[in-house]
Amino acid sequence: MSKPLLWSLAVLLAGCGTAPNVQPPDCGPDSFGVSRTLEVTPDTGPIVPLLGPKEVILTFDDGPHRSRTVDVLNVLASQCVTATFFVQGNHSRRHPAIVRAIVENGHSVGGHSMTHRNLALLPLEESVKDALDGIAATDSALGEVGATRLFRFPFVASTPELSGVLNGAGLIEIGVTVDGKDWTGNGAGEIVEIIMAGLEAGPGRGTVLLHDPFDHSERATRLLLRRLKEEGYEIVALRVAEDD
Numbered sequence: 001m002s003k004p005l006l007w008s009l010a011v012l013l014a015g016c017g018t019a020p021n022v023q024p025p026d027c028g029p030d031s032f033g034v035s036r037t038l039e040v041t042p043d044t045g046p047i048v049p050l051l052g053p054k055e056v057i058l059t060f061d062d063g064p065h066r067s068r069t070v071d072v073l074n075v076l077a078s079q080c081v082t083a084t085f086f087v088q089g090n091h092s093r094r095h096p097a098i099v100r101a102i103v104e105n106g107h108s109v110g111g112h113s114m115t116h117r118n119l120a121l122l123p124l125e126e127s128v129k130d131a132l133d134g135i136a137a138t139d140s141a142l143g144e145v146g147a148t149r150l151f152r153f154p155f156v157a158s159t160p161e162l163s164g165v166l167n168g169a170g171l172i173e174i175g176v177t178v179d180g181k182d183w184t185g186n187g188a189g190e191i192v193e194i195i196m197a198g199l200e201a202g203p204g205r206g207t208v209l210l211h212d213p214f215d216h217s218e219r220a221t222r223l224l225l226r227r228l229k230e231e232g233y234e235i236v237a238l239r240v241a242e243d244d
């Protein structure tokens with residue numbers, strides 16, 4: 001076999017990826033678990049008012065990462081909880097097997113644009129294209145496993161016009177209530193303190209933002225789950241309602 005052909009084959013195999021080894025959920029009596037599922041549609045609107053006191057939805061942005069996303073999935077499985085992963089289209093293209101593993105292990109996947117540019121600063125047409133290209137890339141990775149309808153703007157930055165166009169295209173925008181600021185170089189312990197302080201100072205419920213591609217993502221997730229459980233919070237799963 002020629003070298004270029006071997007190389008092409010290696011790239012192809014790396015792109016498709018074998019199914020990542022995610023541990024099955026440990027849903028024993030001591031596990032945290034999910035308290036309920038919140039189903040949303042493009043007509044739902046803001047979701048925080050739909051949450052009760054101390055109800056939290058876990059979200060992870062900017063993945064999937066070739067190894068760290070699976071580490072986070074394993075931490076979530078160890079406590080039998082589910083989360084929503086807002087993935088970039090360009091990363092989905094690189095790691096389609098991990099995108100599928102997210103859904104196959106009971107989590108939700110949302111779009112997070114193709115390239116993670118600030119869509120609020122681009123011409124409308126370009127912003128819409130980047131958002132929908134990201135959805136298409138992730139849908140292509142998912143194949144028959146599912147379709148992406150949840151969406152979070154990079155930097156949570158939108159305009160009313162842009163939000164309206166994407167909502168009209170059937171997407172469900174999900175915001176951020178508490179940002180763990182894990183992208184600033186904070187350690188896992190600091191990240192958890194920021195989240196707990198944010199929840200206590202704010203509505204005491206809502207969507208919590210972490211990222212799965214960082215080296216401290218696994219540890220921050222583990223510490224956060226322990227702390228949320230100790231403090232009496234409940235984890236709510238986020239799902240797109242099935243069409244009638």
Ligand SMILES: [Zn+2]
Pocket residue numbers: 061062112116153154155
């Ligand atoms: Zn992001």
